[in-house]
Amino acid sequence: EQEVAEYRKSLAIRVSGFDVPRPVKTFEDCGFAPELMRAIAKQGYEKPTTIQCQALPIVLSGRDVIGIAKTGSGKTASFVLPMIVHIMDQPELQKEEGPIGVICAPTRELAHQIFLEAKKFAKAYGIRASAVYGGMSKLDQFKELKAGCEIVVATPGRLIDMLKMKALTMTRATYLVLDEADRMFDLGFEPQIRSIVGQIRPDRQTLLFSATMPRKVEKLAREILSDPVRVAVGEVG
Ligand code: ADP
Numbered sequence: 124e125q126e127v128a129e130y131r132k133s134l135a136i137r138v139s140g141f142d143v144p145r146p147v148k149t150f151e152d153c154g155f156a157p158e159l160m161r162a163i164a165k166q167g168y169e170k171p172t173t174i175q176c177q178a179l180p181i182v183l184s185g186r187d188v189i190g191i192a193k194t195g196s197g198k199t200a201s202f203v204l205p206m207i208v209h210i211m212d213q214p215e216l217q218k219e220e221g222p223i224g225v226i227c228a229p230t231r232e233l234a235h236q237i238f239l240e241a242k243k244f245a246k247a248y249g250i251r252a253s254a255v256y257g258g259m260s261k262l263d264q265f266k267e268l269k270a271g272c273e274i275v276v277a278t279p280g281r282l283i284d285m286l287k288m289k290a291l292t293m294t295r296a297t298y299l300v301l302d303e304a305d306r307m308f309d310l311g312f313e314p315q316i317r318s319i320v321g322q323i324r325p326d327r328q329t330l331l332f333s334a335t336m337p338r339k340v341e342k343l344a345r346e347i348l349s350d351p352v353r354v355a356v357g358e359v360g
């Protein structure tokens with residue numbers, strides 16, 4: 124415990140919450156299956172980044188997490204890798220069900236980047252991912268979602284359009300990620316986020332990641348997440 128405390132202090136890591144799982148030092152420590160370990164190695168990821176060392180074991184334990192770390196620190200894999208494990212633990216989707224993992228991001232570009240990262244790890248398992256954002260044909264997106272997928276990466280506005288069109292249902296969604304929450308807030312997506320969260324079952328696991336944590340974002344996080352562990356790396360939040 125002392126060792127963990129000193130390690131965190133030396134890296135400017137602040138963790139708060141009850142019964143927080145210990146950080147990992149390697150991807151092996153996460154207990155990932157061989158297929159996933161191979162996909163990680165294929166990406167050239169040799170060891171987890173600082174935020175990944177802290178967040179991976181907490182997210183894998185099923186807890187809600189507020190993760191704060193600067194851009195480029197590897198936040199995406201902190202929620203994408205455990206999402207793959209989460210999906211593999213769920214019963215298979217039936218026809219017209221899905222998704223299980225829902226990721227919201229503020230812009231097309233960010234949603235697309237997350238989508239690409241998710242696909243790299245999902246591929247090994249035949250897990251399907253769809254990107255849902257503006258600028259693509261709604262009809263094509265509707266058809267793709269109707270065919271079923273385990274993961275949806277979306278901007279909030281387009282996801283709400285698709286929900287209204289009944290292109291997807293949230294009955295099986297149990298893993299929700301709000302990425303770049305500060306930017307979603309700045310772009311005025313708070314009502315859309317609340318609407319999406321309100322359509323997802325309360326027994327979900329919820330993760331909120333951000334590069335900064337203004338008070339209003341922290342407040343939203345506390346409303347939407349249950350008993351979260353808060354992990355902040357560096358001079359942020
Ligand atoms: P953030 O979301 O915090 O801005 P990203 O998740 O986009 O950061 O990651 C930034 C870059 O670091 C990406 O190019 C990603 O592929 C790379 N990366 C992530 N995790 C690792 C790792 N464990 N080892 C090496 N590179 C990594």
Ligand code: MG
Nearest residue numbers: 198199302303
């Ligand atoms: Mg990011």
